[in-house]
Amino acid sequence: MGILVQKFGGTSLSTDEARRYVLGHISRERQRQLDLVVVVSAMGRKGEPYATDTLLSLIHEHGDNLPPRERDMLLGCGEMISATVLCSILRSNSIPAVALTGGGAGIITDSQFGRARILEIRTEAIHKALQEGQVVIVTGFQGVTETGELTTLGRGGSDTSATALGAALRAERIDIYTDVNGILTADPRIVKDARPLSVVGYAEICNMARQGAKVIHPRAVEIAQQARIPLRVRSTFSEEEGTLVTDSLDAEQAAIVRDRYVTGVAHVSGVTQITVHAQDGHSDMQLHVFQAMAHHHISVDFINVNPGGAVYTVFDADADQAVAVLNEIGYYPKAVSGCAKISVIGGGMNGVPGIMARIVEALTEEGIPILQSADSNTTIWVLVREAFMAKALQALHAKFSLHQ
Ligand code: ASP
Ligand code: MG
Numbered sequence: 408m409g410i411l412v413q414k415f416g417g418t419s420l421s422t423d424e425a426r427r428y429v430l431g432h433i434s435r436e437r438q439r440q441l442d443l444v445v446v447v448s449a450m451g452r453k454g455e456p457y458a459t460d461t462l463l464s465l466i467h468e469h470g471d472n473l474p475p476r477e478r479d480m481l482l483g484c485g486e487m488i489s490a491t492v493l494c495s496i497l498r499s500n501s502i503p504a505v506a507l508t509g510g511g512a513g514i515i516t517d518s519q520f521g522r523a524r525i526l527e528i529r530t531e532a533i534h535k536a537l538q539e540g541q542v543v544i545v546t547g548f549q550g551v552t553e554t555g556e557l558t559t560l561g562r563g564g565s566d567t568s569a570t571a572l573g574a575a576l577r578a579e580r581i582d583i584y585t586d587v588n589g590i591l592t593a594d595p596r597i598v599k600d601a602r603p604l605s606v607v608g609y610a611e612i613c614n615m616a617r618q619g620a621k622v623i624h625p626r627a628v629e630i631a632q633q634a635r636i637p638l639r640v641r642s643t644f645s646e647e648e649g650t651l652v653t654d655s656l657d658a659e660q661a662a663i664v665r666d667r668y669v670t671g672v673a674h675v676s677g678v679t680q681i682t683v684h685a686q687d688g689h690s691d692m693q694l695h696v697f698q699a700m701a702h703h704h705i706s707v708d709f710i711n712v713n714p715g716g717a718v719y720t721v722f723d724a725d726a727d728q729a730v731a732v733l734n735e736i737g738y739y740p741k742a743v744s745g746c747a748k749i750s751v752i753g754g755g756m757n758g759v760p761g762i763m764a765r766i767v768e769a770l771t772e773e774g775i776p777i778l779q780s781a782d783s784n785t786t787i788w789v790l791v792r793e794a795f796m797a798k799a800l801q802a803l804h805a806k807f808s809l810h811q
Contacts, residue, residue, distance in 0.1 A: 409579040410537070411436055414446040414547065414569035417458060418586040419643035420489050421451035426496055428643045432584065433497065433542060442537045444576065446547045446569040447493060449485025457488045459548075459562070475520035479549075479559045482521075483508075486546035486565065494544050504542040507532060509558075509568065510551030512543070516558045523550055523558035525567070528575035545572060566627035574634035581631060582639045583623055589640050589649030590615065590622055592671040592809040597797045600810035604670065606651045606660045608754045611670050612640075614786050618673040618750035628652065668762060669753035669807040672800050676747040676793050678708070679726035680778055683733065683740045684716040692738070693717055699732045709748060709781060709790060718779060720748065720790065746778060747796040749789050751803055757784040769806035775799050 413436065415429050436443055453460035462481050466473050473481070490506040497504035513529030536543045547565020550558050560567050566583060573581040587595075589603040590612060607615075609632035616625040622640055631638050631652070641649025656664060685692045693712050700707050700721075705728060709720040721729045723744050733740050756762050763780075766787060770777055775798060779790040791799050804810065 408440060408442050410444060410573075410576045411441040412444045412446060412569050412573040412576070412578045412581040414565060414581065414583050415448065415489075415493075415643060416565070416583075416585045417448045417451050419584050420447060420493065421455055421458075425643060426493065429493065429584070430496055430500060432582075432643065433502065434500070437502065437542065441579070443542045444533060444537075444572055444578070445493070445542060445544045446565055446572060447486060447489040447544060448547050448565040450489050450492075457485050459485045476556060479520045479557055482559045483546070483549045483557045486548050490544045490546045497542055497544075502542055503540055504544055505536050506544045506546070507536075508546050508551070509549035510555070512545040512572070514545075514550035514568065514571070516550035516552060516560070518552045518554075518556065518558065520556075520558055522561040523552075525550060525560070525571050528571060530575050533572075533576065561626075563624040566624040567630065570627040570630040570634075570636070570638070573636050574630055577634075578636055580637050580639060582641060583627075584641060584643040585622060586642060586644065587622060588642045588645060588647055590620070590652075590671070593800055593804050594620070594674065597674075597800050598672075598804045601804065602810060603647075604650050606653065606656065606663060607670055608654050608664065609652060610785050611752055611754045612638075612650075612652050614750065614752045615671055615673045618748070618752070618786070618788075619675040620671070620673045664755065666755075667753065668756045668759050669751055669809065670755075671752050671809065672803050672807075673750045673752060674747055674796055674800055675750075676796055677723045678720040678746050678748055678790075679723050679729070679742050679744040680709075680718065680720050680746050680790060681726070681729060681733075681740045681742050682716065682718045683738050685714065686738070695736055696733065696738065699736055700729065703728060703732050705729050705732070709779060709788065711779065711781065720746065720779075743778065743792075745793045746790050747793045747799075749791060749796065749799055749803070751787045751789075751807070752785060754785050756787070763787060765806050766803060769802040770799055773798050773802045775802070 451458040494506040516523035547568040593601040595601040638652040775795040
């Protein structure tokens with residue numbers, strides 16, 4: 408029998424009603440004679456009783472002096488609650504089920520608490536339970552070190568648990584259940600006619616995820632891509648199949664993808680553009696600037712370096728510090744805060760003339776100045792003022808007819 412991994416996110420588990428939908432998806436797939444491994448996140452979002460952020464707020468109240476090891480013990484509780492509650496629901500509905508912790512499922516990690524990397528997955532316990540006909544529920548987001556300490560994989564890590572398990576078990580597919588109908592062409596809160604995509608490539612979704620689309624963790628996509636296991640991103644609250652993520656397309660899917668230069672637009676707001684000009688007598692300007700940023704752990708992005716100077720972005724929250732650090736070493740940068748990085752993403756844009764022209768056209772028609780741009784073979788980025796962000800996304804979405 409083939410193995411299917413189903414992963415349910417926080418909003419899919421937070422209410423009784425939501426959990427009934429989860430039960431429905433599990434029962435349906437079981438009837439298709441698939442062996443099921445079900446990965447769960449903590450229930451709900453910040454403020455709801457067992458959400459990860461709510462657990463964290465319990466220690467923030469006391470000034471948060473908890474060491475990373477103990478913090479991971481706390482963070483791991485949310486997923487344990489989800490897994491055991493779901494196990495009880497399945498069993499009450501005559502579906503045999505067991506719940507396993509990350510460690511119990513054989514997920515071995517290094518000991519970087521709070522951002523552990525998976526080293527290995529020992530699948531014996533899962534295989535044994537599957538052979539007994541059980542649905543195997545696994546707590547997402549956690550693993551265990553060789554010496555038995557609980558670790559967590561970094562925020563949003565239960566997607567990674569799901570794809571890593573899928574890869575280790577050679578699953579037929581990994582279904583990521585969330586609260587939206589798959590991967591959309593844009594954020595529907597900003598672009599009203601954004602629509603779900605039926606199929607996308609791994610690189611496309613990875614770019615979207617890195618560039619602000621929150622639907623799946625990019626690390627999880629990379630793991631699925633390496634293992635060549637298809638992913639489906641779909642809604643818990645509907646029977647629609649959502650978006651298939653794969654690089655092996657059938658003829659019909661291949662036609663959709665081939666005819667599409669641009670797949671979607673994504674955005675990251677809250678960034679500051681920093682411009683440093685080269686000055687006489689400072690020959691190593693570029694070296695000084697980026698070493699200073701690295702030394703102060705300021706993450707830099709959207710980097711353009713040329714003999715006249717350097718332009719890059721930092722998060723707004725790091726901007727004051729970045730400027731102070733530069734002042735200290737004798738540079739007086741210009742900082743423009745409140746910017747947004749907009750990505751136009753499409754696996755088919757490589758080598759196609761005219762994409763940048765249409766981007767510039769869309770923004771110029773709306774009177775939106777482009778502060779900076781960059782490109783790779785699947786994405787073109789433009790930096791604009793945050794005040795123009797929504798208009799820019801809408802204009803680009805329309806220019807590339809993404810609503811169709
Ligand atoms: N519950 C964890 C978090 O909120 C893991 C996850 O949801 O993926 O980060
Ligand atoms: Mg998540």
